[in-house]
Amino acid sequence: PDSIQIYSLEAQALIGENKNDEAVEVLEEGLKVRTDVPEYLLLLGGLYERREEPRKAIEIYRTGLVQNSDQRLSRALSGALVSAGEGKEAIDLLVALIPQLPEDTDLKRDLARAYRQNNQLREAADVLEEVLAELPRDVEANYELAGILSTIGEAERAADTYRVLIDMRSPEARRHRDVFKTNLAFLYEEDGRYDEAIELLREVWLNSGQDVDSSLRLCYAYREAGLFDKALELSQKLLEENPEDSFIVVARGQALAGAGRLAEVDGLLRDRLDDASDPEVLFIGGSQIYMTHGEMEPAQQLIEEGLEQYPDSEKIRFQLGAVFERKKDYGAAERVFKELLQSDPDQADVL
Numbered sequence: 001p002d003s004i005q006i007y008s009l010e011a012q013a014l015i016g017e018n019k020n021d022e023a024v025e026v027l028e029e030g031l032k033v034r035t036d037v038p039e040y041l042l043l044l045g046g047l048y049e050r051r052e053e054p055r056k057a058i059e060i061y062r063t064g065l066v067q068n069s070d071q072r073l074s075r076a077l078s079g080a081l082v083s084a085g086e087g088k089e090a091i092d093l094l095v096a097l098i099p100q101l102p103e104d105t106d107l108k109r110d111l112a113r114a115y116r117q118n119n120q121l122r123e124a125a126d127v128l129e130e131v132l133a134e135l136p137r138d139v140e141a142n143y144e145l146a147g148i149l150s151t152i153g154e155a156e157r158a159a160d161t162y163r164v165l166i167d168m169r170s171p172e173a174r175r176h177r178d179v180f181k182t183n184l185a186f187l188y189e190e191d192g193r194y195d196e197a198i199e200l201l202r203e204v205w206l207n208s209g210q211d212v213d214s215s216l217r218l219c220y221a222y223r224e225a226g227l228f229d230k231a232l233e234l235s236q237k238l239l240e241e242n243p244e245d246s247f248i249v250v251a252r253g254q255a256l257a258g259a260g261r262l263a264e265v266d267g268l269l270r271d272r273l274d275d276a277s278d279p280e281v282l283f284i285g286g287s288q289i290y291m292t293h294g295e296m297e298p299a300q301q302l303i304e305e306g307l308e309q310y311p312d313s314e315k316i317r318f319q320l321g322a323v324f325e326r327k328k329d330y331g332a333a334e335r336v337f338k339e340l341l342q343s344d345p346d347q348a349d350v351l
Contacts, residue, residue, distance in 0.1 A: 004034045011043065020047055035063055038070040045076055054084040071100065075107070082110045087117025105131050112144065121152050139165065139172045143180070150187060159187045178204045182217065194225035212242060219251050228259035246278040250285030257289050265289055266298070280310055284319045296327050314340055318350065 007030030014023035027044040034040070041064040048057035061077035064070065074093055081090035094111040101107055108131050115124035128145040132138060142165050149158035162184040166177055173180075181200045188197035198221050205214040215238050222231035235252040242248050249272045253265045269286045276282050283306025290299035300323045306316045321336035340350045 002033055004030055004037055004040060007033065008040055008043065015047075020050060023047060024051070036067040038064055038068055038073055042072055042076055045080065049080060049083065054080045058084060058086075071097070075101070075104075078107075078114075079110055082113050082117070085117055087114035090114040091118065105134060109141065109144075112141075116144075116148065121148050124148055125152070137168060137170070139168065139170065139176070143176070146180075146183065150183075155187050155191060159184055162187070178207055178214075182214075185217075185221070189221060189224055194221065197221050198225060198227075212238065212245065212248070216247060216251055219255065223255055223258050226258075228255060231255040232259055243272070244275050244277050246272075246276045246281035246285070249276065249282060250289070253286060253289050257293055262289075262293055262295065266302075269302070280306065280313055280316055282306075283310075283316055287319050287323060291323060291326055296323065299323050300327070314343070321350075 007026055011023040011026045011030075014020070014026065024044065024047050027040070027047070030040065031044075041060050045057040045060040048054070048060065057080040058077060061073050061080060064073045065077065074097060078090045078093040078097060081087070081093070090110065091114045094107055094114060098104075098107050098111065108127050112124045112127040112131070115121070115127065125145060125148045128141050128148070131141045132145065135141065142161055146158045146161035146165070149155075149161065162180050165173060165180040166184065168174075181204050185197040185200040185204075188194070188200070198218070201214070201218045201221050205218045208214040215234060219231050219234045219238065222228070222234065232255045235248070235255045238245075238248045239252050249268065253268055256262065256264050256268065265286065269282050273279050273282055283303055287299045287303040287306075290296070290302065300320070303316060303320045303323055307313070307320060310316055317336060317340060321333045321340070324330075324333035324336060337350050340347060344350075
């Protein structure tokens with residue numbers, strides 16, 4: 001009973017039989033014997049991470065590092081911190097570890113994620129570029145870099161990176177090619193390059209079997225490009241196939257409004273309210289449609305009706321505040337937003 005090695009062996013036998021929860025129980029019992037054996041702590045921490053309990057893993061690794069400055073424990077702790085979203089704390093650990101383990105590109109990936117979690121996006125991009133200097137065809141690193149570049153406003157470099165990903169022939173890249181094309185299409189839309197965006201989104205749409213998500217993205221692209229006939233045709237087809245889908249109803253309303261048929265929007269929304277998959281989406285989306293086209297009174301009326309039916313909906317209340325703000329009724333908008341902050345003072349959009 002006093003041999004930590006026996007606990008470890010029993011746990012490994014249980015792991016071999018896929019009895020991870022029992023293995024954890026055995027290892028936790030063994031901690032009553034010793035807490036200073038790095039291999040033992042790494043085994044228990046790894047099991048916690050498999051069970052998606054990174055904070056328990058963090059506690060175990062920290063316990064070990066208090067007694068033993070083992071490099072493996074530092075490596076495991078940094079990874080667990082990143083998994084738990086604690087990038088700020090992980091940065092110093094990773095910066096110290098990378099010179100000690102220069103061949104470990106996973107450390108650099110973790111450092112990039114840690115920087116990203118700490119909103120140090122430029123630093124994250126620089127680290128990913130170091131990874132790509134060694135592994136230029138690495139799918140994950142390219143994808144993360146493209147996302148960061150688009151966030152920090154380097155849209156053309158992001159687009160170049162997505163094009164590299166689309167051209168890759170590895171099985172991993174092929175599996176995610178539709179995601180890369182969709183993200184590249186979004187960048188083209190932001191740049192007003194609608195023809196190129198639509199071409200990509202149509203490829204994704206056809207490849208997906210014309211599923212709802214890709215159909216909605218294509219419908220929005222048609223609308224943004226001013227191709228209202230195509231948006232109307234596709235949204236009508238979607239609505240016939242999915243009459244209760246609230247997002248499709250809103251997409252149809254947006255297409256109608258864009259085509260100059262705003263008067264039909266109210267009837268569309270009210271006809272679908274009773275059977276809608278998410279009526280709140282109809283109230284919010286309908287109000288936004290009216291706001292987009294400068295019809296502030298219908299926008300306010302619809303969202304107030306929604307609030308009567310769903311008085312506890314923070315999303316609907318937020319939209320009411322947005323309507324007041326657009327109407328320049330700043331006092332009313334301020335009151336609504338302050339009410340929302342009472343339940344959660346850290347809501348970024350409300351602040």
